[in-house]
Amino acid sequence: MAIVGAGRMGQGLALALDRSGTAVALLARRAHAVVEPLVLHEGPWHDATRRAGLVLIATPDDAIAEVAHELFAQHAVGTEQVVLHLSGLLDRTVLEGLAPTGAGLGSFHPLQTISDPVTAPARLLGAYAGIEGDERARRAGESLADSLGMRPVQLTAQAKPAYHAAAVFASNYVVTLAAVAGRLAGQAGVGSDDAFSLYLPLLRGAAGNLDAGPAAALTGPIARGDLATIAAHLEALGPDDRELYRRLGLATLAIAMEAGLSDEAAAGVRVLLAGKR
Numbered sequence: 305m306a307i308v309g310a311g312r313m314g315q316g317l318a319l320a321l322d323r324s325g326t327a328v329a330l331l332a333r334r335a336h337a338v339v340e341p342l343v344l345h346e347g348p349w350h351d352a353t354r355r356a357g358l359v360l361i362a363t364p365d366d367a368i369a370e371v372a373h374e375l376f377a378q379h380a381v382g383t384e385q386v387v388l389h390l391s392g393l394l395d396r397t398v399l400e401g402l403a404p405t406g407a408g409l410g411s412f413h414p415l416q417t418i419s420d421p422v423t424a425p426a427r428l429l430g431a432y433a434g435i436e437g438d439e440r441a442r443r444a445g446e447s448l449a450d451s452l453g454m455r456p457v458q459l460t461a462q463a464k465p466a467y468h469a470a471a472v473f474a475s476n477y478v479v480t481l482a483a484v485a486g487r488l489a490g491q492a493g494v495g496s497d498d499a500f501s502l503y504l505p506l507l508r509g510a511a512g513n514l515d516a517g518p519a520a521a522l523t524g525p526i527a528r529g530d531l532a533t534i535a536a537h538l539e540a541l542g543p544d545d546r547e548l549y550r551r552l553g554l555a556t557l558a559i560a561m562e563a564g565l566s567d568e569a570a571a572g573v574r575v576l577l578a579g580k581r
Contacts, residue, residue: 308362313362317452339421365398368398375401383406414433484548522563527565
């Protein structure tokens with residue numbers, strides 16, 4: 305296997321595949337520090353890619369098409385190979401520069417956050433991978449997922465933008481909400497050393513509860529229909545945070561109703577959150 309791109313995900317996948325017994329060549333367009341035992345392949349890309357049944361493009365989204373054209377220009381990919389990029393948003397058409405080669409083309413998106421490549425082998429284990437592409441690419445993606453201990457899910461090209469937006473909600477916005485919580489704790493007088501970490505056990509507990517599904521995991525004032533508490537929160541917040549609380553609260557209300565909140569209680573919560581009272 306060959307991986308073009310030595311960022312955190314590229315290195316992380318290389319480490320995970322190396323531990324699974326897969327021979328991996330890691331390539332980059334410029335000198336790049338990599339974690340042990342990884343080494344960057346030296347020499348033209350085609351020396352490594354033509355020996356690989358599967359080529360992964362692990363670059364930022366805006367470089368994928370350019371890398372595909374470079375691989376074509378170097379005669380680095382042939383008809384018996386498969387090329388997958390790792391973008392969660394883009395589909396196989398970004399690889400159209402490789403279409404004349406006859407290679408299988410598609411995408412393989414690890415649905416996991418990798419901040420340190422060393423953690424990737426453990427973090428990828430059991431995580432999902434979004435797979436899209438032609439038939440050969442989909443088969444190769446499923447085989448790759450199996451090698452990594454991941455769970456493949458098949459996607460259409462049209463579905464990828466919504467799928468990727470959902471990933472932003474599930475990952476990036478969780479980080480944002482944790483930062484908001486820490487800022488509000490600081491405003492409440494909690495010392496800077498504790499303001500952010502104060503809510504981490506709560507965050508981990510909530511994430512753990514999600515194994516039972518959102519309705520079973522939901523707790524708090526909206527789940528209880530506690531109007532006095534919700535009103536106090538809205539009163540305590542500044543305009544921007546109040547608007548964020550209201551918008552998230554209305555989405556939370558739908559889950560609370562699924563969990564059994566009565567229509568009467570939900571109506572009172574909705575009035576508060578809509579700012580009509």
